Amino acid sequence: MNNIEDIAKKAKAASIALAAMKTEDKNNALEKIAKALIDNKEYIISQNNEDLNRAKSLLEKGEISQAIFDRLKLSDSKFNDMVAGVLDVSKLPDPIGQTLWANKLDEGLELYRISCPIGVIGVIFEARPDVVVQISSLAIKSSNAVILKGGIEALLTNTAMVKIINDTLGKINLFPDGAINFVESREDVNQMLSMDKYIDLIIPRGSNKLVQFIQKNTKIPVLGHADGICHIYIDEEANIALGVKVSVDSKIQYPAACNAVETLLVSEKAAEVFLPKLYDAMTKENVKLKGCEKTKKILPNIEEATSDDWKTEYGDKILSIKIVSDVNEAINHINDFGSGHTDCIITDNKKTAEHFMNYVDSAGVYHNVSTRFADGFRYGLGAEVGISTNKTHARGPVGLEGLTIYKYKLYGSGQIVGEYTGANAKAFLHERIK
Amino acid sequence: MNNIEDIAKKAKAASIALAAMKTEDKNNALEKIAKALIDNKEYIISQNNEDLNRAKSLLEKGEISQAIFDRLKLSDSKFNDMVAGVLDVSKLPDPIGQTLWANKLDEGLELYRISCPIGVIGVIFEARPDVVVQISSLAIKSSNAVILKGGIEALLTNTAMVKIINDTLGKINLFPDGAINFVESREDVNQMLSMDKYIDLIIPRGSNKLVQFIQKNTKIPVLGHADGICHIYIDEEANIALGVKVSVDSKIQYPAACNAVETLLVSEKAAEVFLPKLYDAMTKENVKLKGCEKTKKILPNIEEATSDDWKTEYGDKILSIKIVSDVNEAINHINDFGSGHTDCIITDNKKTAEHFMNYVDSAGVYHNVSTRFADGFRYGLGAEVGISTNKTHARGPVGLEGLTIYKYKLYGSGQIVGEYTGANAKAFLHERIK
Numbered sequence: 001m002n003n004i005e006d007i008a009k010k011a012k013a014a015s016i017a018l019a020a021m022k023t024e025d026k027n028n029a030l031e032k033i034a035k036a037l038i039d040n041k042e043y044i045i046s047q048n049n050e051d052l053n054r055a056k057s058l059l060e061k062g063e064i065s066q067a068i069f070d071r072l073k074l075s076d077s078k079f080n081d082m083v084a085g086v087l088d089v090s091k092l093p094d095p096i097g098q099t100l101w102a103n104k105l106d107e108g109l110e111l112y113r114i115s116c117p118i119g120v121i122g123v124i125f126e127a128r129p130d131v132v133v134q135i136s137s138l139a140i141k142s143s144n145a146v147i148l149k150g151g152i153e154a155l156l157t158n159t160a161m162v163k164i165i166n167d168t169l170g171k172i173n174l175f176p177d178g179a180i181n182f183v184e185s186r187e188d189v190n191q192m193l194s195m196d197k198y199i200d201l202i203i204p205r206g207s208n209k210l211v212q213f214i215q216k217n218t219k220i221p222v223l224g225h226a227d228g229i230c231h232i233y234i235d236e237e238a239n240i241a242l243g244v245k246v247s248v249d250s251k252i253q254y255p256a257a258c259n260a261v262e263t264l265l266v267s268e269k270a271a272e273v274f275l276p277k278l279y280d281a282m283t284k285e286n287v288k289l290k291g292c293e294k295t296k297k298i299l300p301n302i303e304e305a306t307s308d309d310w311k312t313e314y315g316d317k318i319l320s321i322k323i324v325s326d327v328n329e330a331i332n333h334i335n336d337f338g339s340g341h342t343d344c345i346i347t348d349n350k351k352t353a354e355h356f357m358n359y360v361d362s363a364g365v366y367h368n369v370s371t372r373f374a375d376g377f378r379y380g381l382g383a384e385v386g387i388s389t390n391k392t393h394a395r396g397p398v399g400l401e402g403l404t405i406y407k408y409k410l411y412g413s414g415q416i417v418g419e420y421t422g423a424n425a426k427a428f429l430h431e432r433i434k
Numbered sequence: 435m436n437n438i439e440d441i442a443k444k445a446k447a448a449s450i451a452l453a454a455m456k457t458e459d460k461n462n463a464l465e466k467i468a469k470a471l472i473d474n475k476e477y478i479i480s481q482n483n484e485d486l487n488r489a490k491s492l493l494e495k496g497e498i499s500q501a502i503f504d505r506l507k508l509s510d511s512k513f514n515d516m517v518a519g520v521l522d523v524s525k526l527p528d529p530i531g532q533t534l535w536a537n538k539l540d541e542g543l544e545l546y547r548i549s550c551p552i553g554v555i556g557v558i559f560e561a562r563p564d565v566v567v568q569i570s571s572l573a574i575k576s577s578n579a580v581i582l583k584g585g586i587e588a589l590l591t592n593t594a595m596v597k598i599i600n601d602t603l604g605k606i607n608l609f610p611d612g613a614i615n616f617v618e619s620r621e622d623v624n625q626m627l628s629m630d631k632y633i634d635l636i637i638p639r640g641s642n643k644l645v646q647f648i649q650k651n652t653k654i655p656v657l658g659h660a661d662g663i664c665h666i667y668i669d670e671e672a673n674i675a676l677g678v679k680v681s682v683d684s685k686i687q688y689p690a691a692c693n694a695v696e697t698l699l700v701s702e703k704a705a706e707v708f709l710p711k712l713y714d715a716m717t718k719e720n721v722k723l724k725g726c727e728k729t730k731k732i733l734p735n736i737e738e739a740t741s742d743d744w745k746t747e748y749g750d751k752i753l754s755i756k757i758v759s760d761v762n763e764a765i766n767h768i769n770d771f772g773s774g775h776t777d778c779i780i781t782d783n784k785k786t787a788e789h790f791m792n793y794v795d796s797a798g799v800y801h802n803v804s805t806r807f808a809d810g811f812r813y814g815l816g817a818e819v820g821i822s823t824n825k826t827h828a829r830g831p832v833g834l835e836g837l838t839i840y841k842y843k844l845y846g847s848g849q850i851v852g853e854y855t856g857a858n859a860k861a862f863l864h865e866r867i868k
Binding site: 015016017019020103105109111118119200201215216219221223239242245246248249250253254331335353357358359361362363364365366367368369370372373374378379380390391392393395396397405406407408409410411412413414415416417418420421428430 | 683
């Protein structure tokens with residue numbers, strides 16, 4: 001096996017060639033990969049079954065969780081979705097080579113800001129083997145080279161699929177060698193994180209623990225999110241039935257998701273009407289409620305929330321509730337304890353909603369709608385690379401665009417800066433080119 | 435004096451209020467700052483003179499360089515430029531609150547991607563005191579809070595100007611306290627770099643050494659560039675006179691600048707005609723040439739270049755020259771030894787130029803024009819925050835836009851994800867809103 005530095009160097013070289021590839025050649029490669037996956041379905045599933053057999057004994061020994069075991073299985077529907085995903089990506093517009101902005105600096109001196117790939121992207125993920133295929137197709141479409149590190153549980157499935165992808169790409173004329181790379185061990189991760197010379201971006205997909213470990217151990221920019229502590233604020237002018245409905249969906253539609261609500265903030269003027277209705281609806285869905293002192297005066301049966309609750313991503317059917325005096329206390333609570341992911345206000349007052357949305361410093365600020373909408377597919381971004389709580393580069397659900405940056409192309413005819421400087425300096429035109 | 439954590443916390447709080455400020459209020463603040471600087475010119479200059487007196491003795495002891503001493507002086511013209519810069523920024527379009535993209539997800543469910551400030555920006559710079567005013571005005575216009583750390587040499591000048599700015603802002607109703615902050619000691623820098631909870635972006639302005647130190651010592655994203663090793667490739671189909679003229683300007687127009695050329699790559703088919711003409715022109719400008727073995731066969735008088743030369747940013751009137759077989763060897767050399775800053779091809783063949791511009795992985799790729807054009811003002815960006823060789827967030831000369839990110843505002847009417855899932859799922863519309 002090659003060492004990571006060799007792999008990273010080769011990926012860098014591949015990324016240069018990928019950057020100049022034509023859209024039709026990239027789409028053609030994606031279609032061939034989809035076909036090859038279908039042609040080799042039996043083999044992939046057999047490898048997945050071996051992974052599952054090994055995992056079963058780990059599960060029985062308690063070394064992996066049921067959730068990881070479930071995610072590992074490449075069911076028929078998951079396999080079909082995975083292949084359909086490759087073809088979907090082939091149909092998306094090419095994010096590369098777009099003119100983002102252009103300016104005529106002077107006659108015969110034209111500047112173009114053109115979208116281009118980032119270069120080499122390291123993706124570190126856990127049990128789900130379909131991520132290999134998803135990220136490979138996003139990388140090909142956006143002309144980036146990738147180094148994939150999957151979970152050890154899915155090793156045989158991942159290895160089989162990467163081999164099929166690379167065998168397919170190897171038969172395509174002009175497709176550079178080294179675009180899609182796969183590494184397997186934990187030591188490889190540490191080495192990857194030190195390769196800031198060759199790797200331009202790290203995307204961790206998995207638990208908070210994984211994301212935090214990576215953020216702490218690399219100089220390479222990381223596109224990920226630390227936590228998903230989402231809030232809903234029930235305003236004094238809220239439509240109560242709508243508030244209950246949206247809160248229930250935000251909690252129970254998929255409690256383990258990062259965009260599920262964890263804390264409900266309730267205006268003291270709405271609390272007495274809202275909370276009993278919420279209690280009935282949540283209890284029916286087996287959601288455990290925890291409340292501040294004031295909440296417990298209205299709902300004496302529930303557990304008391306401590307200050308730790310405001311910082312906790314339960315990822316489960318648990319919801320904490322705090323009564324606040326007004327929208328500003330809600331905003332301050334969210335900016336102090338939230339994770340900048342997605343936060344919602346329920347109100348019929350548009351002015352209050354706009355105030356909340358302007359002052360809450362989160363990737364998503366919502367009015368009268370479930371926090372579960374924070375998702376690349378639902379947003380219409382075409383494909384989701386991940387959800388970012390970064391405040392640079394890309395924020396919120398990230399589409400293909402998040403895998404791009406730009407370069408400036410300047411076309412001249414012998415101009416020198418000396419002519420635009422000093423006493424007889426020529427003036428710049430600076431006319432926008434449409 | 436407050437400690438850095440208190441300052442950073444307060445800056446974070448200020449950033450939330452700044453994010454919601456109106457354009458006219460920000461412009462008004464900038465106009466008042468410009469006026470206050472003019473009104474207090476005498477005081478500022480007196481403080482600058484004290485800084486200069488102290489610096490003179492450091493200069494005599496050899497503790498600071500002449501270059502730093504020169505940059506420290508706030509001459510009349512520099513003062514006027516500085517004030518004019520504040521008014522220029524007030525006239526730029528507001529980069530905040532722009533709708534970057536909008537999508538109708540369904541009836542009564544509309545998504546807007548809106549530009550917003552990054553939050554708190556740490557700016558670490560060296561001797562130039564005018565940076566305080568420049569960065570403060572860019573921060574106000576882009577609704578970011580800043581923590582400024584200037585060079586100790588300019589302490590009195592910086593302190594005086596920050597005080598004038600903050601006294602002015604303090605008199606403006608609704609302008610948040612803690613937007614513009616100034617810290618002074620080296621220990622403050624180390625503390626700043628650890629404040630990833632409150633500081634969202636670090637911008638170092640100064641020597642490569644400073645930038646590299648910061649990149650190595652923080653988890654906060656850094657907007658800066660490591661090196662400026664720029665190349666010009668003289669193609670076999672180059673216009674020789676144009677190539678000489680552009681090379682001379684790229685080297686001597688301001689040799690200390692990061693966008694000055696350091697290495698000339700010359701096609702072996704152009705070398706015999708081009709190099710003697712280049713030698714004459716460069717010698718006239720007192721530029722010292724260093725060449726590879728093949729170059730020395732044509733220009734036997736020059737010093738031999740070693741492999742270290744290909745990695746060196748001279749920042750001086752020195753130029754290394756390497757003869758290459760063709761455009762592809764030039765591209766590979768640039769991608770291996772360059773810093774991804776700005777690289778140029780001289781050729782009359784448009785196809786070769788486009789090939790070079792697509793395969794060279796740099797922030798700026800130029801055709802027949804001086805590398806010295808890599809600059810925010812020359813690009814027409816309105817104001818320059820710095821030049822970035824990052825491959826995420828912002829690349830090349832960075833304008834006000836580089837201090838912004840976006841948030842998603844989702845306006846609903848009670849929609850829940852449950853309705854868009856499962857057997858009877860509603861379909862999304864995903865219609866672009868213009």
